[in-house]
Amino acid sequence: MARQVITAVAVHLPGAECFDFFATTELPRGQLVLLPWGNGQRVGVVLAAQVQASVPPERIKPIAGAITQWPALPVSVLELARFTATYYQRGVGEVLLAAIPEPLTRAADFALEHDGTVRFTKLKRVKRAKPAVDGSAADQPSAAPRLNAEQTTALQHITARPQFTAHVLFGVTGSGKTEVYLHAAAHTLARGKSVLLLVPEIALTENLSAQVLARFPDVPVARMTSALSDGERALAWLDALQGTARIVIGTRSAVFAPLKNVGLIVVDEEHDASYKQSEGARWHGRDLAVMRAHLENCPVVLGSATPSFETWANVQAGRYSLLRLTQRANTAATLPRIELVEPAKAPAAHGLPERMFTAVQARLAAQEQSLIFLNRRGYAPVLACDACDWVADCDNCAAHFALHRARSKSGYQLICHHCSAHRPVPLRCPHCGNADLLPKGRGTQKLEDALAHALPSARIARMDADTTRRKGSGARLLNDMDSGSTDILVGTQMTAKGHDFARLTLVGVLGADQSLTSPDFRAEERLFALLMQVAGRAGRADKPGEVLIETRRPRHLLFAALKQQDYEAVATRLLQERQDLGLPPYVSFALLRASAKSDTLAQNFLTDARDLIDPPEGTRLYHPMPQAVPRIANQARWQLLIEAATRAQMQAFLKQWLVQVNALKAGAVRWHVDVDPLEL
DNA sequence: AGCACGCCGACT
């Protein structure tokens, strides 16, 4: 009779802990296994062998086989998954298995061999992903440029001890943070260790990938970005697992990359919101990167020109070390001049405040480039009746339809930015029959049209979610800026992020203060960071840059600090405010979010959940309230704010409370918990 | 999450 070792295995199941199986030997932690599951099979990961059975032994089945063709996952990854599951109140299996590329968890693609092991039968012919390297870095190894004094000091601190230390690389835009990463990476590789480099989920990561590949032509790099196909992702992941790759570059989920012997973790643009996972376990990739560095006992570098206030508070508290880069690496480049501009009193045909339009014309004449930033895609955010108070509203959402130019270019259509519903533009007002329906407000399409009309000789491009939908289209727009075949780039949020345009000397920002009306306590932080980032696009080479910001509130403290480009002053002041008001990061927040067909259902569920328990000292449950967009796709959306004095108290409270919430009859109410929510 | 089982409306 074969030995029966009871083995705890994680499987992809929401909320679940682990399941017990028999194995004939003691399998290593992290070993992938094929399991009998109901009628079929599925893939799991061994969390522990030799455990106490958690169910009667007759219910325990033997594993189908161990997938010994691949090494076990590193223990640090298992522990990271365990931490994530505990902190964010989800199951380990869900967290861990979600971190494995989907093709490698398809049970049907595994076959049992004669010797009892299991082999993967697919993925033989998938070719290795080759990055789309742009012209500047095409396959020639690039020499490491000399670092300036500040960069050198930063590098020395990062490489001073191989043990866990969290560094914040706080460098103004253009100060050469990437160069510090690359030198630190070289140092780490030379010590025989591997490097994990996390980047935000934006089109521009190709650029950093290309730099890494050019700098380390002989070092195997695995890329785990969202642009890859499932197959490519699977190969990259296997490269990390099998020790083929020494550097992993990837977006947030790469924090779980099965890379061994990690000696350095870098989180580039650590303030970026795309590090927060927005479904399933809602973890924050930057926070998990710090935890992973802790588990690997290696340094972690959080780089940003505008560190998140959470990170800044950690600096102030002495938990993270601060490394400053105050000078632009290109010594000829100076910080741009910032000027506030009043909105045009009467809307001009060119769509810009007069001062901004003149500045754009001047750049055209000087053959320099302009970037006009407007955080609203589409033609206009609202379509309204001129005669009555009718507004085109989405029938599925609590939101206005946005007016978009149709593909045909001649016509328009209504699109809901929340549920993606498309509608034809009505010919007359459905309410009063009036034929004058007017677009209200401006979007990037309208601005593009207006500028094209006013400046017929200018080469104008638009970069927003609509023009970058297809793979590679974002890169093309950026290349056109680089090569100088675009004079004016009109774009949303996505144009704000870390790209060097040598000939860009003017940045115009429209509608900058719109977000200040948001009730979210992070609105000011986000606006300030965004404006600092946008401003950083101007004048990165030898020509001085100018930034014109349209605002109705020129006296707002934020703009005074922006003109000084004094991030620290704003961070310090706003953090003090948060401390005084008892807001994160000085207290811990979590949200219980619920959605259902009707408001009553969603609200009642939250009220029931709230009434389940008397929160302990230091913990507080607020009243259920509608979410920022109270209805999307015909689902009413509500939320309940939970506050605790510390993260530990939050964790302890949620743990016991959610057991009871789970026992509630939710019926048709869908709900989840978001610990450390980024948006309230 | 899948995938089963289980009871009530519009089709051949």
Added chain:
DNA sequence: GTCGGCGTGCTC
């Protein structure tokens, strides 16, 4: 008479 709607419950 059945095909199928998705409510609820289980998976070691």
